[in-house]
Amino acid sequence: MISVHANGDTVVDWEDWSAPLRQFAQASGLVVSAYDNHARRQTGPLHSSRTAALLASSNLWRDGGPGALLEQELAIQVLDHGAAVATTFCDALRISAMPLTRFGKTYGVIVYGWSFRDFSSPMACDRIARQVGLLGHALWGEVRLESPVSDARMAVLTSLLRTLVDSTDRHREAIAELNRVNRAREQFLATVSHEMRTPLAALSLRLELMQRTMPDLPEAAKSSIGIMRKHVAQESLMVNDLIDASRTLTGQMSIERQPVSLGQVLHDAVSTVEINAHDKQITLQVTPADYAARVLIEADPQRLQQVVWNLLLNAVKFTPEGGRIVLKVRQEARHVVIEVIDSGQGIEAHDLEHVFGAFNLQKQGNDSGLGLGLYIARHIVELHGGTITVTSAGLGHGATFSIRLPLGAA
Incomplete structure (x- = not known):
């Protein structure tokens, strides 16, 4: 869900993103996180591989850790320029970031990757391990058992993630627009109903006064006034129904027990x-x-x-x-x-x-x-x-x- 505060800030229910991003992380083997429009991590890091699980046990993605700071820097770049960016960690692990947009406005960032382009080496794993507080041989023991993510495969995964993000955002755009239209309709219904009640009440009163104060009217005129009062009463009932319906639609109807x-x-x-x-x-x-x-x-x-x-x-x-x-x-x-x-x-x-x-x-x-x-x-x-x-x-x-x-x- 997404909404907009009176000050213009976009408010996002980031829990909505957890399930699709977790599924993507499990299917791709990549590590995925979501950041808001203040470059604060809201979801993640989501991962499924043994290497990522070992990295998650280190200080890599903890607050102030080197991975957390790097992801935040990428998020800031995307928020500033509205375009995807990519970098590496220790010249070995690839990390990318793409914007989340609704109604043409960037409201968040997806950071993903933390994968090797090709088969790594004990030296590269030792260099990464020193940065995050792990033992080099422990990291190498996990990395050597997993396949790297080639450039071609990374391009496919990026395309899939982009499709997932775009379809989700467009779907929520449609929901937000539908909600806006519904709110406008309900407000219109409530306003028109109230505006119609006053002239109908005045018309009913005038017809009643005519019947009481003009007894010498021709029978045809009296009959016409009676019919008019009946129609006004019917219209008043319909207006009251509209008002009650508008209160129901806007959640304003209440009862006093x-x-x-x-x-x-x-x-x-x-x-x-x-x-x-x-x-x-x-x-x-x-x-x-x-x-x-x-x-x-x-x-x-x-x-x-x-x-x-x-x-x-x-x-x-x-x-x-x-x-x-x-x-x-x-x-x-x-x-x-x-x-x-x-x-x-x-x-x-x-x-x-x-x-x-x-x-x-x-x-x-x-x-x-x-x-x-x-x-x-x-x-x-x-x-x-x-x-x-x-x-x-x-x-x-x-x-x-x-x-x-x-x-x-x-």
């Missing part, structure tokens, strides 16, 4: 949709009849009522005239289950997994809304530590939405 009677929450939710059910001659049954008034939970009553109201309103919307809706509550050992069961149009099997997605608008029988209600409902239920699911036998067989909430110590 308190001990509440589940029966009161359910009763308030039912009372808001009763007139809609009555208009379609839909039977609305609650089981048990007291709305499970004795069940106490820790919840945000307004948010939980919003969830149940949304499920009931959807059930009314997608249930034909003369249909039936049942709101059923049952208490388990540690949970309470709320079910909304309707005899409506049902949901096809391949659509069930998408029901709780954002902007998932079911077209059939739905002339309003943005398809955000169930998305918001799922998030509210999850904030309560619960789950919400849906089942349906298919088109024409109705649907059952089930909310499962933990019982709080109210």
Whole structure:
């Protein structure tokens, strides 16, 4: 992962680099390290050969050691010039460095190598050993058993490492750009939603005042004002959904838990949709009849009522005239289950997994809304530590939405 602080500094999660660089070190036999944009080593030295393991036991790569200082010098050169560099240690071991770049900016350096170009000698190993605090014959005993890395092979390994680095950086560039676009979209959604709420509220107030203060209007005008108020109310609901969705997307939605009677929450939710059910001659049954008034939970009553109201309103919307809706509550050992069961149009099997997605608008029988209600409902239920699911036998067989909430110590 990569991010940018307000002061312009690039912040990198260097743990992301450990796995791919370790795999490269094991496959190539080279020693690999990663440095940040201040030439400080963040990962490594990663190695797999016996010679490298022996060198790692010396003071070569320790803080202030000759190898650590040499790698830091190479890192500084790459950071200053943005280009790959190479050098040798004791005129025997080859070390190279290449830049890490994202969006055209160098944010780190990969230092790799510590390999012999050809077969070494006891004298060369003795010279290196004196520099790092090892015994010359011990180093020679390991070096003579390993194959050197020729110029051709080193070029291939460098090309492979460059491909690995570039593909990783381009992949993370794409992720960073996608995150930026998502943040911009969420901010736009939140801003537009809030800006729309004020004029809608003013328009609704003016229409209400017209109905109250102008009783002598022609019937056609009164009817038009009533229709306009209905449309404004629908638009207000959609704006509220947009605001809730934007809060969900940006992680700003929260709940305020308190001990509440589940029966009161359910009763308030039912009372808001009763007139809609009555208009379609839909039977609305609650089981048990007291709305499970004795069940106490820790919840945000307004948010939980919003969830149940949304499920009931959807059930009314997608249930034909003369249909039936049942709101059923049952208490388990540690949970309470709320079910909304309707005899409506049902949901096809391949659509069930998408029901709780954002902007998932079911077209059939739905002339309003943005398809955000169930998305918001799922998030509210999850904030309560619960789950919400849906089942349906298919088109024409109705649907059952089930909310499962933990019982709080109210």
